[in-house]
Every structure is written in structure tokens, then in C-alpha cells.
Amino acid sequence: MSNVFNKIFKGKTYEEIKDLSLDQMKNYLGSRARRCINRGLTNDKHFLKVYKRIDTKLQNEKIHRTNYRNLLILPALVNKTIMVHNGKSYIKIEINQDMIGKKVGDFIPTKIKVKHSGKKGIGATKGSKTKAAAKT
Numbered sequence: 001m002s003n004v005f006n007k008i009f010k011g012k013t014y015e016e017i018k019d020l021s022l023d024q025m026k027n028y029l030g031s032r033a034r035r036c037i038n039r040g041l042t043n044d045k046h047f048l049k050v051y052k053r054i055d056t057k058l059q060n061e062k063i064h065r066t067n068y069r070n071l072l073i074l075p076a077l078v079n080k081t082i083m084v085h086n087g088k089s090y091i092k093i094e095i096n097q098d099m100i101g102k103k104v105g106d107f108i109p110t111k112i113k114v115k116h117s118g119k120k121g122i123g124a125t126k127g128s129k130t131k132a133a134a135k136t
Contacts, residue, residue: 010028011028012028014075014078014097017075017100018075018076018078020075022037022074023037025074025075026038028101029100029101030101032101032102032103033072033101033102036072037072063081063082063083063092064080064082064083065082065083065084065085065090066082066083066084066085066104067084067085068084068104069084069085069103069104069105069108070103070104070105071084071103071104071105072101072102072103073095073099073100073101073102073103073104074100075100077095078095078096078097078099078100079095079096080094080095081093081094081095082095082104084104084105084107084108086108086109086110087110091108093107093108
């Protein structure tokens with residue numbers, strides 16, 4: 001990653017943000033993240049366990065896999081790599097400073113744009129091939 005520590009996050013450097021508590025840091029986050037923290041991080045215990053597991057696993061150089069797309073990105077996760085499930089497979093994300101305050105699910109596309117082959121009628125899509133084969 002390129003010079004993550006030289007960037008400034010809403011008037012504070014990364015080092016200053018990293019040392020703040022959740023209550024102090026919520027003043028620098030957007031409304032969505034601030035509301036999430038104010039409501040008590042609905043799965044608070046699970047949320048904190050995820051961060052602890054990520055820290056311990058990444059020290060062993062293993063990439064943490066999670067289905068938890070609601071995970072709020074805090075400074076503890078900066079410069080870490082995790083794999084998040086998109087509904088079909090796991091997609092690798094390298095977390096950088098610009099992602100602080102957003103949720104992991106914001107960076108994982110769950111839908112893929114359909115590409116048609118240009119054919120019309122039977123055989124134009126995978127579904128129409130199977131329907132045509134079932135009729136005969």
C-alpha cells in the first residue's frame with residue numbers, strides 16, 4: 001500500500017485516530033457509522049471477537065474469512081487483508097485508511113452484470129437451453 005500513514009483523516013493523522021476510543025472516534029465518522037456505534041453495535045460481543053480473531057490470525061499470516069458484511073471498518077483493521085463472502089464465494093479485500101467508517105459489505109459486489117451472447121430465442125441464456133432440452 002502506498003503511504004497510508006501520510007494521509008489525513010478529517011483533520012487527524014492516522015496515528016492520532018488509531019489511539020482514540022470508540023466514543024471519541026465517532027465524532028470523526030460519517031452518520032451511518034456514528035449511528036451504528038451509538039446503537040451499541042447490535043452484535044457488540046461478536047463484533048469485538050471478530051476484531052480480536054483477525055488480529056491473532058493475521059499475526060500467523062492467515063487471511064481471515066468472514067460472512068459478516070456489517071463489519072464496521074475501524075483503524076484496528078487498516079493494512080489488513082480479509083476475505084468476505086459475497087453470497088457465492090469469498091472475495092479478498094485489502095483494507096486501507098480511506099475505508100475507515102464504512103462497512104465491509106460496501107466493497108463487495110453481490111450481483112454481476114448479465115452478459116448476453118447476442119443470440120435470440122433458445123440458447124440465448126443458460127436457462128433457455130435447459131428448458132428447451134427438458135421439453136424434448
